[in-house]
Amino acid sequence: MIDFKEKTIAEIVSSDISAASIFKKHQIDFCCGGNKTIATACEEANIDVSLIINDLANSKKNSAIPQLNFNKWNKDFLIDYIVNVHHTYIRQNIDIVNEFGQKVASVHGEHAPETIKISALFSKLTEDLKTHLEKEEKIVFPAIKAKLADSNYLFDTEVIHLLEDEHDNAGTIVKEIQKLSNNFTPPEWACSTYKAFYFKLDEFINDLFQHIHLENNILFSKFRNN
Ligand SMILES: [Fe+2]
Ligand SMILES: [Fe+2]
Structure with a gap:
């Protein structure tokens, strides 16, 4: 074992x-x-x-299903995977989850005040993520690809630390949401929108955790070791 x-x-x-x-x-x-x-x-x-x-x-x-072994992937391909799978997922889901959050907060905020805080925290998280994704796609990922193609390419590793700090900040907001939502457990009396909000929040955060894991623990760490 x-x-x-x-x-x-x-x-x-x-x-x-x-x-x-x-x-x-x-x-x-x-x-x-x-x-x-x-x-x-x-x-x-x-x-x-x-x-x-x-x-x-x-x-x-x-587990009978073969797992994807991200560690063994070519880093160029890993970057494309992160953008096509995780960045696309975020962009496709930001609006709907925010919409659910605002609706639940406005209808149930009086009896469940935590929903107002959760909705505001999620909105802050997604605003931060929009600029974070842009930074990765326009500046950092192209620079990593250039460095991979040419080891003489000058690459300032400070940007990696900046992105990791932003991941930490996102992690802090997520922990607060997990705590306030009792780990995404809606109350017994919750309506369908309330349930849908917590379900989508849980899904969104699962995706975000995997996304940050791929960047922090596989892409950036391998890159730093080069
Ligand atoms: Fe990313
Ligand atoms: Fe990131």
Whole structure:
């Protein structure tokens, strides 16, 4: 059996992306705080490490679908994948999730004031993301591709740190949303829009975690090692 305890969270998710949902379920940050071992992260978050290790072991047993091995991908292709899959997902979903949030906040905000905060936090997150994606697509990703094609190309690695800081800021907002929404659990009396809002928020944040994981732990770290 794999000794999960000694591995970092980023290593585990990099070798098997399905582990991402297990870390998310236990509210362990795998994209921005991925450089810790499971034991350390659990100790800090006051979570029983054996619960997570059991879930990981069970998910290995049950997974019959071949996993994508992002680690082995050519970095040019990884960049194209991130843009085509994750950036496109964000752009296609920002408006609808914001619309649900505003509707729920205006109809239910009086009885469930957290929905007003969640809607405002999500709107802030998506405004930040719009400029972040532009920065990656127009400046940083082309520079990484140029560096990959020509090792003499001058590339200022400071921009990588800037993007990682922006990922951290997004992670802070996401944690707040997770807490306020009780990990995306609507109340029993919730209407369909309320349920749809939490469902889409959960989906959006799952996608965002995987996206940031690919950038922080695979694309940028490999690039830094070059
Ligand atoms: Fe991105
Ligand atoms: Fe990013």
